[in-house]
Amino acid sequence: MRVADNLNAALHGVLGDDPRAYLLGEDILDPYGGAFKITRGLSGRFPGRVLGTPISENAITGLATGLALAGDTAIVEIMFADFVALAFDQIYNCASKSVTMFGSRLPMRLVVRCPSGGGRGYGPTHSQSPMKHFIGMPGLALYEMSPLHDNRAVFAEMLERAQPCLFFEDKVLYTRRMYDVPSPFRWEADGGVARVWLDERPDCVIVAPGGMVPRALEAMRSLLLESEISCALVVPSRLYPFTAEVPAARAVVVAEESTAGGTWGSEVAQVLHRRLWGSLRRPVTQVSSRDSVIPAAAHLERDVIVDADDIRRAVKEALRD
Structure with a gap:
């Protein structure tokens, strides 16, 4: 469907x-x-x-x-x-x-x-x-x-x-298929929060709203196959108030399509930074669209809006020694 x-x-x-x-x-x-x-x-x-x-x-x-x-x-x-x-x-x-x-x-x-x-x-x-x-x-x-x-x-x-x-x-x-999660990842939805994971103790947790799911999954698969980095994805259906449980990991990346500045991602980042401070190697990383109006031309629009490559780079940076 x-x-x-x-x-x-x-x-x-x-x-x-x-x-x-x-x-x-x-x-x-x-x-x-x-x-x-x-x-x-x-x-x-x-x-x-x-x-x-x-x-x-x-x-x-x-x-x-x-x-x-x-x-x-x-x-x-x-x-x-x-x-x-x-x-x-x-x-x-x-x-x-x-x-x-x-x-x-x-x-x-x-x-x-x-x-x-x-x-x-x-x-x-x-x-x-x-x-x-x-x-x-x-x-x-x-x-x-x-x-x-x-x-x-x-x-x-x-x-x-x-x-x-x-x-x-x-x-x-709208035209995407429901529950389309690539192998070898597993997923579940419970209490309004969906989770996609491979390992119980991932290297990085990505928190993203529903619209970012296909891009986050593409980034996760690329990171696993090319760099052996295991990520988990947490997708709350309710954005605010944010109460979703996020597993402990060395790094957390919050990805959203809004431009930076007083965003949902900022709210989530401050909540998780306090909650997971004991396990984080560095502050929660945010990924947002460019500080620009959104062009109509396809090639310019792609340069502005967050894509899988942006998420992949953010995860690698968050895990960098």
Whole structure:
């Protein structure tokens, strides 16, 4: 199953199980089924609960917040994660605050889906990974889609939290296969955290969000075959708050597609630096995209966005004597 099909099935499951669940977004109705075809089949099966909206991310998110305040379940599709900035006020000043500012905890079953990341040639304003702008916002949880996590389980967890959640979906994953882990590595997913490993005591641990999984696995296989370096990969479905257990190793590398500076990777690095200080040979290493807008030209885009070679070089540097 492709990741896109798994996500589509998860949305069918949410709306099928919950008669008070709504899905809102631009161009999500059949036959178009969304810019990336994730919502195909939903409006035909659930008429009246899958709502095509005007082009106003602020209004869509505000309407969804109102539905959640009234006790319904609301899922918003932002066509490109870049445009979630237009809904920042609704998320920052309304949805995230509404959980706790009325004297007692108010359940808010709200998920804002954000197709993110580059690698598709969409250029500077349709290719960004804006997770860092939402880190540390009280009442808001951040998740990221992964080829190692069943999206039905991830949606169940987000809705069970009963607080607003942002769900980032790296667009390059949509056509990837689920659970595609190369030999000889093993993998497991437990409690919202997926792990890929070969040895119980790896030389280096790579911590990465779901969109980085194919690149991290490519780097791990290259390091093993060419340099006999054994790495383990830790992939949390929930980015923030970050609570994933990370095995002790000589080095830890945190890889993400965002540009450096106040990022998710920075938050993870400081958490792990304190937690694993006794076993680390040097501070946690971060790998980020270049300090640049994302070009549309494929060869220039490849130079900006983190790839497997960047991760491989970072691991080797972290283990250098």
